[in-house]
Amino acid sequence: MDNDIEKKWLISCRDAGLGYENKAVLEHLNIEILEGQYICVIGENGSGKSTLIKSLLGLLKPVSGTVQINRQVGKGAVGYLPQQTQIQRNFPVSVMEVVLSGFLNDMRFRPFYNKKEKQEAKRHLEHLGIADLAAECYGELSGGQQQRVLLARALCAADKILVLDEPVTGLDPVAANTLYESMELLHQEGMAIVMVTHDMGNALKYADKILHISDEGYFFGTVEEYKKSELAQIFLLK
């Protein structure tokens, strides 16, 4: 982590209170997400993980303090893979349409996807090893395939940072590991990743840093520091 000083920050939370209508779920949060960093967000149900994600994406304004997205990241340049719902799973469209919809933010009033966008969508599918699924109906894919399609979609928007909310929920261990490997590949290529997960084993295996949110506060540090922390002892023993 010695070279952290040289890395640029992408998202910065300073004394941030995060929550709803002046009720903070998380208080006094001080974290910086640096370029290329892989951060796993863990904590019990209801501790505020999704609230944090919404705040990092700028969808939720902090109730106090500041959450800043570096101008370099650009508006809408954060790739986001939300928690899945049943409706999304049954979307009656092709895989290519789902991936291309990742560009919707950039399109304004343009009614068609341009050639560059189509090439890029194809490239992301190839990169994730699912180019052969492009013409398939999204709703007829397995859960693991659908998640990789949504990852390809998020990549269309992602420039420097991907934010994922429980991306492996509901996947069998093989599909989950494939998704983790895809994300690790992106991480090695320099993409910053912020991922909410309940999968502690893989969080400790892949993350550069752990953000553990609890009722008593939060921990933010390297995996090694986390393993030695009091919070980890209690959480891992549960």
Ligand SMILES: Nc1ncnc2c1ncn2[C@@H]1O[C@H](COP(=O)(O)OP(=O)(O)OP(=O)(O)O)[C@@H](O)[C@H]1O
């Ligand atoms: N729209 C909302 N308005 C008011 N309170 C909310 C809203 N969404 C969530 N909360 C509350 O904020 C707290 C944190 O919820 P959040 O969804 O961030 O937790 P989480 O850690 O993501 O939980 P899980 O692991 O179950 O997904 C909870 O007490 C929840 O009831």
